Amino acid sequence: MSPVTHLLISWTAANSFKLSRRERIIVTVSGVIPDIDGLGLIVDFLFKNPDRPLQFWTKFHHVLGHNLGLGILAALIAFSLSQRRVTVALLSFFIFHVHLFCDLIGARGPEGYQWPIPYLLPFSDMWQLTWSGQWALNAWPNFVITGITLFLVFIIAWRWGHSPLEIVSTRLDGGFVKALRARFGEPPTTSRPD
DSSP, rough: OOOHHHHHHHHHTTTTOOOHHHHHHHHHHHHHGGGGGGGHHHHHTTTTTSSSSSOHHHHTTTSSSSHHHHHHHHHHHHHHOOOOOHHHHHHHHHHHHHHHHHHHHBOTTTTTTOOOTTTTTTTTOOOSSSOOOOHHHHHHTHHOOOOHHHHHHHHHHHHHHHHHHGTHHHHHHHHHHHHHHHHHOSSSOSSSOO
């Protein structure tokens, strides 16, 4: 799935618990961090050599970031950076795995290649996760999932007063929420219920 879809899913999941802004950001980053290996595209582009292509992305996409080792590391970092240590660490570990699951079911390349997920790395390379029914990255189910998640983001922003823009800027976030409430009215209660 698209990194944007992963971000929206992760941020929505972070709102399933009453977490601070910092903790929501930690959980959201945990759900997007597997795609860190996608930065190989930039490396390949910057160091383009037709005679000896680097192929960093081709060799390492779904290898460096899509594995148990990084999932454990993300959970440990989440544990160390949060107030609700156990909750945030477990949620980060869970949402990391949601990312892997989403890629397993809906990230086939345009040429039909299924990026296998070497789940047990760096401990073992014996187990590669693939699914024969994997749909293409641009298939309709991915658009439906993105659309549903966007709808939930708008509801959460309108109702609870924060959006994924809080990751970048509280000012942008506040402006977005204000615009939503100006358009759709004030919610029955502006704070999250306990």
